[in-house]
Amino acid sequence: MFFNSLQFALFLPIVFLLYWFVANKSKATQNYILIFASYYFYACWDWRFLFLLIFSTLLCYLLAIKIEDSATQHSRKLWLWICVLMNLGFLGIFKYYNFFATSFAELFQAIGFNVSPILLDVILPIGISFYTFHGLSYIIDIYYGRIKSEKNFVDYSLFVSYFPLLVAGPIERATHLLPQLKVKREFDFEKAKEGVYQIIWGLVKKVVIADTCAMYANAIFDNYSSMNSLSLILGAVYFAFQIYGDFSGYSDIALGTSKLFGIDLLKNFNYPYFSRDIAEFWRRWHISLSSWFRDYLYIPLGGSKGSKLFQIRNVMIIFLVSGFWHGASWTYVAWGLINALYFIPLLVLNKNRSNIDAFKISFNFASLRIVINILLTFAITCLAWIFFRAKTIQEAVSYIHRMATDWHFSKQYFNIERYNYEILIMILLFVMVEWNNRYKIEPLSGKYSWLKVSLSILAIIALGIFTDYKNFIYFQF
Numbered sequence: 383m384f385f386n387s388l389q390f391a392l393f394l395p396i397v398f399l400l401y402w403f404v405a406n407k408s409k410a411t412q413n414y415i416l417i418f419a420s421y422y423f424y425a426c427w428d429w430r431f432l433f434l435l436i437f438s439t440l441l442c443y444l445l446a447i448k449i450e451d452s453a454t455q456h457s458r459k460l461w462l463w464i465c466v467l468m469n470l471g472f473l474g475i476f477k478y479y480n481f482f483a484t485s486f487a488e489l490f491q492a493i494g495f496n497v498s499p500i501l502l503d504v505i506l507p508i509g510i511s512f513y514t515f516h517g518l519s520y521i522i523d524i525y526y527g528r529i530k531s532e533k534n535f536v537d538y539s540l541f542v543s544y545f546p547l548l549v550a551g552p553i554e555r556a557t558h559l560l561p562q563l564k565v566k567r568e569f570d571f572e573k574a575k576e577g578v579y580q581i582i583w584g585l586v587k588k589v590v591i592a593d594t595c596a597m598y599a600n601a602i603f604d605n606y607s608s609m610n611s612l613s614l615i616l617g618a619v620y621f622a623f624q625i626y627g628d629f630s631g632y633s634d635i636a637l638g639t640s641k642l643f644g645i646d647l648l649k650n651f652n653y654p655y656f657s658r659d660i661a662e663f664w665r666r667w668h669i670s671l672s673s674w675f676r677d678y679l680y681i682p683l684g685g686s687k688g689s690k691l692f693q694i695r696n697v698m699i700i701f702l703v704s705g706f707w708h709g710a711s712w713t714y715v716a717w718g719l720i721n722a723l724y725f726i727p728l729l730v731l732n733k734n735r736s737n738i739d740a741f742k743i744s745f746n747f748a749s750l751r752i753v754i755n756i757l758l759t760f761a762i763t764c765l766a767w768i769f770f771r772a773k774t775i776q777e778a779v780s781y782i783h784r785m786a787t788d789w790h791f792s793k794q795y796f797n798i799e800r801y802n803y804e805i806l807i808m809i810l811l812f813v814m815v816e817w818n819n820r821y822k823i824e825p826l827s828g829k830y831s832w833l834k835v836s837l838s839i840l841a842i843i844a845l846g847i848f849t850d851y852k853n854f855i856y857f858q859f
Contacts, residue, residue: 384854385635386588386846391757398642402569409566413540420545424509427549431507434472441544442517444525444533462525462537466518473514476506481710500858504562509549511707514544515674520556522678529556537563544645550629550854552650552670559647567644577641578834579826584634586838586855589846591812592627594805595620603771606781614785616802618764621771623809626655628855629639629668645782653820655763655813658741658755662726663763670692675700693729698722708770713778717769724762744790 383389397419405411425432445465452458475837483499490497517784520541523529532538541560547553598696602609602617633650640647648670657663683696698719705718728734743749772778826834 383423385639386585386634386854389426393419394639394642401643406569409564410536412567412643413536414745416544417536417540420540420548423545424543424548427508430542434507434510435513435543438469438472438513438517439539440535441465442521442542443532443535446521447533449521449524455462460522464523465690466476469514469518471743473510474512475502477503478710479770485847486711497511512551512553512816513542513548515553515629516673517843519553519674519678523556532556532560534564544638545673547647550632550636551668552633552636552648553674554648554670559645562645570644573644577638579831580638581636582835582838582842583636584631584636585625585842587631587634589631589750590627590841591809592631594622594808594845595624595627598802599624599771600807603781606777606784609784609788610790611785611788612790614781614788616766618785618806619809620653622760622764622767623812625767625835625855626651632854645822649770653816656756656820657759657819658737658752659728659733660762661728662737663737663759664721664725671704675704677704687784694726697725697729712775713769713772716775716778717766720766720769724766743810790808 397415400419401412401415405415419434421435424435441450442465445461448461449458449465452461456659474588480501485600487499489499508802520529520538524531531635532541537560541554541556544554546557599617599620602613602620606614606617630651637647637649647718650668650670652666652669654663654666680696680700683699684692685696686693701718702715703718705714705716705721708714708717725734728736742754743752769775769778772781826838
């Protein structure tokens, strides 16, 4: 069930009405409604993998209690590692087994041995990377004594499988979400209105921006060998806005949907394309994942303590693992490596925390420098996105090589595809709206909100009719 589907448009009001008008007597009944809704939401994709979700939930629930009740540090660590290895084992089997089997077979074939790998004919369970990380953060927090284990299985199950965040995040923390699930929620009209506005804006990002850019990005990437430099640059820019509109749009819909039920989720995006360097970009992009890797991998590895070489090693590990988390392909690993190479010079020069303050643009040289930095950061981000989008590393390298060498800046793609100018104007208007609202909570609220909401709904309906690209990119992760 997709957020941008008619099925979800029917599902959400039904759950909303049951939640506030039938199950409003107690916290328990509210949670029962949400857990049943969440399992139904997941089962609509493939009911068979519902058992995997329940098993993963039950595993972390029971072993968290075991860790907390253990009398010795040895037994605590034993239960922790059993839980971590079993969760990562499921993730490895479903997501990475075929990748490793194929890679090792290709390696042996390269040195003269003919190997036929045994591959698994299974599909990737949707959302497995996200709910696995929910469980792992919870179990690690229990081990380090940051929180107490949750004894109410329904409350814990809801934490793991809460349907707004189940299949594509944000990756929640038990310290933030569980306390909200432990108390009865009261209806707040203003929060619900904010939620509706955020859902609509998320749909604008997805349907109007991402899905439209996807058609043009796909056309260019699929035919890159016959495109000139200008067309290839356009393709990279289109994909940059596609993936941003797609994923941040999903996050906005998730956060807005959750507000309808009186529950706040972690903010996942903070206008990343207005970043002044790559370090700031990663503080603004997919915030819940970046902070997860920081807290549960980077800091345990030693973080920024020790020598520069030690810090560089940790940064390299984080970015490579982050790339690999996104998918079982060398292109994602290369994407992570490129971002690490962007980041390391800032780390060496102690400038990775330089741009953490808010800024304003005026007519002066300081503002000009900010604008140039933003444009350069966006440019190198687009370059890295080419590896994220390409099917193979060779394709990505060929794409960039042709983009850098075929200096025929004719209006090739403008002439063979309709509405290119209109799409660029639409992107420009979107950037202006984002810029104007970068310090506001909700872009559609405030003065003339009714007009902004009406125009947004009109754009969603108009553009939604003509776009065929419906899936969310991050569903595959």
